[in-house]
Amino acid sequence: MTSVPPPALELSADQARRIALRAQGLLGAPDRRGGVRGVLRRLGAVQLDTISVLARSHELVPYARLGALGRRTVDDAYWSGGRSFEYWSHAACILPVEEWPHFAFRRRAYRARPHWNHDLPDGAYKTVIEQLSAEGPLTATELGGAKNGGEWWDWSASKVAVERALMYGEVVCTERRGWKRVYDLAERAIPDAVLHDDLDDTECLRRLVALAGRSLGVGTRADIADYHRLKAEQFDAVVADSGLVPVSVRGWAKPAWAHPEALASEPRGRHRTTLLSPFDSLIWERARTERIFGFTHRLEAYVPRPKRIHGYFAMPLLAGGRLRGRVDPAREGTTLVARQVSLDSQKSVTPMAEALVEAASWVGCTDVRLERVDAPELREPLVAEIARVLASGTGRPAAAT
Numbered sequence: 365m366t367s368v369p370p371p372a373l374e375l376s377a378d379q380a381r382r383i384a385l386r387a388q389g390l391l392g393a394p395d396r397r398g399g400v401r402g403v404l405r406r407l408g409a410v411q412l413d414t415i416s417v418l419a420r421s422h423e424l425v426p427y428a429r430l431g432a433l434g435r436r437t438v439d440d441a442y443w444s445g446g447r448s449f450e451y452w453s454h455a456a457c458i459l460p461v462e463e464w465p466h467f468a469f470r471r472r473a474y475r476a477r478p479h480w481n482h483d484l485p486d487g488a489y490k491t492v493i494e495q496l497s498a499e500g501p502l503t504a505t506e507l508g509g510a511k512n513g514g515e516w517w518d519w520s521a522s523k524v525a526v527e528r529a530l531m532y533g534e535v536v537c538t539e540r541r542g543w544k545r546v547y548d549l550a551e552r553a554i555p556d557a558v559l560h561d562d563l564d565d566t567e568c569l570r571r572l573v574a575l576a577g578r579s580l581g582v583g584t585r586a587d588i589a590d591y592h593r594l595k596a597e598q599f600d601a602v603v604a605d606s607g608l609v610p611v612s613v614r615g616w617a618k619p620a621w622a623h624p625e626a627l628a629s630e631p632r633g634r635h636r637t638t639l640l641s642p643f644d645s646l647i648w649e650r651a652r653t654e655r656i657f658g659f660t661h662r663l664e665a666y667v668p669r670p671k672r673i674h675g676y677f678a679m680p681l682l683a684g685g686r687l688r689g690r691v692d693p694a695r696e697g698t699t700l701v702a703r704q705v706s707l708d709s710q711k712s713v714t715p716m717a718e719a720l721v722e723a724a725s726w727v728g729c730t731d732v733r734l735e736r737v738d739a740p741e742l743r744e745p746l747v748a749e750i751a752r753v754l755a756s757g758t759g760r761p762a763a764a765t
Contacts, residue, residue, distance in 0.1 A: 371610045371611045371612040371619070371620075372609050372610055372611060373609065373611045373612075373622075373627065374611065374612045374613075374614065375582065375611055375612070375613045375614070375620075375622070376613075376614050377613060377614055377615045377616070377656075379613075379630075379631075380581075380582050380613045380616070380620075380656065381656050381657065381685065381686075382631035382685060383581035383582045383622065383626045383627075383631055384580060384581045384582060384583075384646070384656055385581075385631065385635070385646075385685055386581060386626070386631040386633070387406075387578065387579060387580055387581030387582075387623070387626055388406075388407065388429075388579070388580075388581070388645065388646045389403060389406050389407070389429040390428070390429060390635070390636050390638075390646060390682065390685075391631055391632075391633050391634075391635060391636075391685060392631070392632070392633030392634065393633060393634065394429055394430050394431070394636070395429075395430075396430060399426075399430065399433075399441060400426045400430070400433065400437070400438050400441035400442065401441050401442075401447055401448075401460075403425065403426045403429050403430065404426075404441075404442065404447075404448060404458060404459075404460055405460050406579065407425070407579050407645050408453075408459070408460065408463065408575045408576065408578075408579045408591075408592075409453040409454055409457040409458070409459055409579075409591070409592065409645065410422050410425050410426075410442075410457060410458045410645070411425075411454055411455050411456070411457050411643040411645070411648065412450065412455070412456045412457060412458060412540070413455075413456075413643050414543065415665055415677060417676075417677045417693055417694060417695070418639075418679075418693050418695065418700070418723055418726075418727050419435060419726075419727060421641040421642075421643040421644070422438075422442065422458055423435055423438050423439075424639075424640070424641035424643075424644070424679075425641060425643075425644055425645070426438055426441075427638070427726060428636065428638045428639070428640055428641070428644060428682070429636065431722075432722065432725060432726040439539075439540075442458050442539075443538065443539035443540075446461060446538075446553060446554070446555060447460070447461055448460055448461055449461055449464060449536045449537065449538065449553070449554065450536075450537035450538075450540075450545070451467055451470075451530075451536075451537075452467075452470065452531075452593070453467075453591075453592045453593065454590070454591060454592060454593055454645070454648065455593075455643075461554060461555065461558060462558055463575070464554055464558045464559065465558055465560055465561070465562075465563050465568070466563065466568050466571045466572050466575070467533075467568065468533075468560075468561035468562075468563050468565075468568055469563075469564075469565040469568035469569060470568075471531070471532055471533035471561060472561070472565070474531040474532055475531075475532050484521055484524060484525055484528070485521050488521040488522065488524075488525045489525045489528065489529065491522070491525070492507055492522055492525040492526045492529060492535075493529060493534065493535070493549070495507055495508075496526075496535065496547060496548060496549050497549060500547065500548045500549060500552070501538055501539075501546045501547060501548035501553075502546070502547060502548075503541060503544045503545065503546055503547070504520075504522065504523045504526060504544065504545065504547070505544065507522045507523070507526055507547070508520065508522040509522065509523075526547050529547075530545075530547065533550055533561065534549070534550060535547050535548065535549060535550060536548060536549075536550045536553045536554060538553045566601065566602060569594060569598050569599075569601065569602045570602040570605055570606050572591075572592045572594065573588060573589075573594070573599055573602050573603055573606045573608070574606040574607050574608065574623075575592075576588045576589075576591035576592055577606065577607075577608040577621055577622070577623045578623040578625060578626075579591065579645065580623075581622065581623060581626040582611060582613065582620055582621070582622040582623075582626060583620060583621065583652065584616065584618045584619065584620050584621075584652075585599055585600075585603075585618065585619065585621075586618075586649075586651065586652075587620075587649060587652045588603075588608075588621060590649050591645070591649075603621065606621075607623075607624065608621035608622065608623060608624075609621060609622050609623075609624055609627060611627075615655075616655060635682075635683065635684050635685045636682060637681075637682065637683045637684075637715045637718055637719055638681075638682050638719055638722070639679040639680070639681060639682075639691065639693075639719045639720075639723055640679055640680045640681075640682055641679065642661070642663040642665075642677065642678065642679065642680075643663075646682075647659075647661055647680060647687075650662065653687075657686060657687045659680065659687040661678075661680055661687075661690075663677075663678075664676060664677075664678060665677055674690050674692060674704060674706055675690075675691075675692020675703055675704045676692055676703075677692060677693065678690040678691065678692045678704070678706075679691055679692070679693060681707075681712065681715060681716055681719055683712065683715030683716075683719070684715070688707065688708050688709075688711075688712040688715055688716070689705065689706045689707040689708055689712050689716055690705075690706050691703075691704065691705045691706075691716065691719075691720065692704040692705075693720075693723070695727065695729060696733075698728065698729050698730040698731060699729055699730070699731040699732070699733050700720065700723065700724035700727070700729040700731070700732050700733070701733050701735060702720060702732065702733065702734045702735060703735045703736065704735065704736045704737075704738070705734065705736070705737045705738065705746065706738040706739075707737075707738070707739060707742055707746075710742065710745065713742060713745050713746050713749050714749055714753075716746060716749075717746060717749035717750040717752070717753045718753055720732055720750060721750060721753045721754055721757065725757075732750055732754075734746065734747060734750075
């Protein structure tokens with residue numbers, strides 16, 4: 365690790381928490397004018413995942429910040445008008461189209477690496493490019509089929525070829541249709557103003573570090589590098605020129621950096637009460653979540669059922685700027701089922717009730733049913749509070765049981 369200059373400012377742990385919340389769009393008035401596209405620009409990356417419980421994660425992220433937007437509105441905002449593209453950032457993510465040049469370093473790296481130890485038949489890559497040129501945009505199925513009934517993820521030659529072209533940047537994913545990637549030529553899908561790879565690796569990294577610092581507000585070396593899955597040494601090479609300001613945070617064992625915008629004013633405003641996707645960028649880095657919120661969070665979808673503690677897709681409850689508990693939700697017809705609820709105290713009963721009722725309404729459920737509540741003494745108060753919220757609201761689910 366390179367030497368770190370003395371911090372320009374010391375922040376309290378509480379200031380760092382509120383800076384992080386504001387940077388992520390969860391403190392202060394929601395940017396309704398900017399809408400979903402404004403959320404995407406602020407975050408810089410919205411993670412995609414196949415799991416869909418209440419909704420898919422890329423829908424839950426703007427919901428957490430803006431409230432009950434129409435789900436079609438969310439998808440249209442992401443994909444219409446060439447405003448975004450899908451690529452490998454923190455993971456598979458939707459990215460603002462203006463970030464296309466910043467990932468030139470990654471596209472070059474993919475072109476230079478071995479091809480997953482998998483050889484394509486002669487002409488397969490060229491055939492896919494020619495087909496997209498003549499007929500695109502197309503899904504892998506439309507390109508000749510995604511499966512081959514054989515090895516290597518069971519992908520067909522055309523699927524391997526188009527995914528390779530995606531990595532290289534010759535092809536871009538312009539939307540998801542029935543959760544299938546829709547591919548088109550980058551030269552057709554990406555605006556000319558940003559369709560270039562002329563930024564060198566250092567400039568790509570400098571920009572991504574600066575953008576990650578802005579999206580996080582304040583973070584350690586590991587926090588900021590992890591945002592777009594950069595290596596620690598890549599962060600070290602560019603942070604001095606990124607515009608980020610060295611700071612110290614009381615209680616943090618490691619040096620930190622903040623974006624100048626985050627330090628320009630004291631974070632104030634209303635806190636959102638909401639359920640968070642486990643893939644939300646506020647909490648996707650476990651060590652950071654523990655450091656900022658004192659909250660241990662782990663996605664248990666890939667943990668064997670007997671070893672799960674909080675449930676398959678436990679969604680943390682954000683209320684008053686803190687993580688107050690979690691719920692593992694499910695849907696049975698028009699009923700939102702809270703399979704398992706964990707709360708940190710009696711004070712969290714009302715926020716959980718409000719969050720459950722709002723989420724149920726958003727996904728078109730008319731009932732809310734509680735199954736397990738970790739603290740048995742909070743079960744009846746939570747049932748009563750859900751009923752109260754239902755009775756006082758409009759356009760809310762009809763019953764809680």
